[in-house]
Amino acid sequence: MDEELRAIADPTRRRILKLVWEDELTAGEIAVGFDVTRPAISQHLKVLLDARLVAVRGDGTRRFYRANSESLTALRAFIGEFWDESLARLKLEAEREQKELDSHE
Amino acid sequence: MDEELRAIADPTRRRILKLVWEDELTAGEIAVGFDVTRPAISQHLKVLLDARLVAVRGDGTRRFYRANSESLTALRAFIGEFWDESLARLKLEAEREQKELDSHE
DNA sequence: AAATTATGTAAGTTGACACTTACGTAAGGA
């Protein structure tokens, strides 16, 4: 799960993710609009592929990328759990402290 | 928001976050149980502080750290929006494709 | 078959980052 978190930590990759989230795009189409070179985008796509956050489909010389909704959903769930577990504890803590305050009134 | 995402990209810092999420702890207490040295933890705490994900309270020679629930909630909301926006589009896309398929039956 | 298109990969550079050890500092206790 660490590979996925590292993958979305980069702003360029988050932007790529959003692009292929909406549409299936070729590597070249993705690269348009970015300041960095096409090879750089290729390398980012590799990182996203390795993390299973996107999938490819070859068609002739072109390669179409799209977001992998299963992996993305799983990643979101992980982040959600991280929060939920921890926030639940924060909540309990807050309640406990409040009780403590009340008992001293 | 990028600073926050980078901050939680590191596993050590995520572990620290969980610790101070549960309890208010001193820098020294946090460092216990980690393989890395105490100064390394101090540096991680600085990153978390700069990202406003934790807060400090000084008491004598000790410094107590705790999770900053507001910032953490805001971060979670950001991540949530990133997903919701995008997943909504994925859903629409899937529905549109289904319609396309249906119309060809 | 040769040229073109779309793309990935190799190699090298730069900068960031996660660490280390050594040192500085402020507060409390002997």
Added chain:
DNA sequence: TCCTTACGTAAGTGTCAACTTACATAATTT
């Protein structure tokens, strides 16, 4: 006042990540 405790910070190091240019490759077009 001196020592100790609990820290942060400085300086240096190795590694990794994001980029560049140059090259390799595979499928289409001419």
